[in-house]
Amino acid sequence: MHADPHPESSPLIVRIWSSSATRYLVVGGFSFLFDIGVLWLLHDVFGVALAIATPVAFLLSFAVTYTLQRTVAFRAADGVAPSVLRYTLLVAFNTVATTAIVWASDAVGLPWSVGKVAAVAATTIWNYFAYRYWVFASRKADA
Numbered sequence: 001m002h003a004d005p006h007p008e009s010s011p012l013i014v015r016i017w018s019s020s021a022t023r024y025l026v027v028g029g030f031s032f033l034f035d036i037g038v039l040w041l042l043h044d045v046f047g048v049a050l051a052i053a054t055p056v057a058f059l060l061s062f063a064v065t066y067t068l069q070r071t072v073a074f075r076a077a078d079g080v081a082p083s084v085l086r087y088t089l090l091v092a093f094n095t096v097a098t099t100a101i102v103w104a105s106d107a108v109g110l111p112w113s114v115g116k117v118a119a120v121a122a123t124t125i126w127n128y129f130a131y132r133y134w135v136f137a138s139r140k141a142d143a
Contacts, residue, residue: 023073024128031068032120035061039116050112054102055095062091074136086135094123 016022039057042048048056066087070076076083098119105115 020074020132021128024069024131025124027065027068027073028124028127031061031065034064036113036116039112043112050106051099051103054099054112054116058095058098059091069131070136074131076136076138078136078138083135090127090130090135094127098123 035057038060039053042053042057043050066084070080070083098116101119101122102112102115105118106112
């Protein structure tokens with residue numbers, strides 16, 4: 001006897017997964033774990049200064065995040081080069097913002113992890129719109 005490949009909950013799961021916002025959050029969650037794991041490893045395990053470890057960890061997650069957001073979250077079909085350029089510009093902005101937020105958190109006596117979570121919350125919000133409407137937006141040819 002074969003199991004039903006589409007249990008009754010599938011339509012709800014399919015509807016939820018069909019939303020780019022849902023896929024964006026799942027991919028973002030994975031990317032966050034990758035990023036914060038590298039930051040923890042660099043800073044807490046290897047003793048790299050926070051001002052160096054934060055942008056290094058953030059930049060190392062570049063390829064993972066870009067690839068998953070492009071293929072899973074936004075299912076982009078346009079050329080890679082234009083979206084890589086736009087994504088790179090966004091990453092540069094986010095790197096500065098993330099480093100500033102983590103540094104400021106540490107400077108006022110909060111754990112660096114509080115600053116990292118605050119930075120992720122801020123970038124999560126603005127990145128969704130930047131990804132959807134700028135980085136991975138489908139470019140229609142002028143007729």
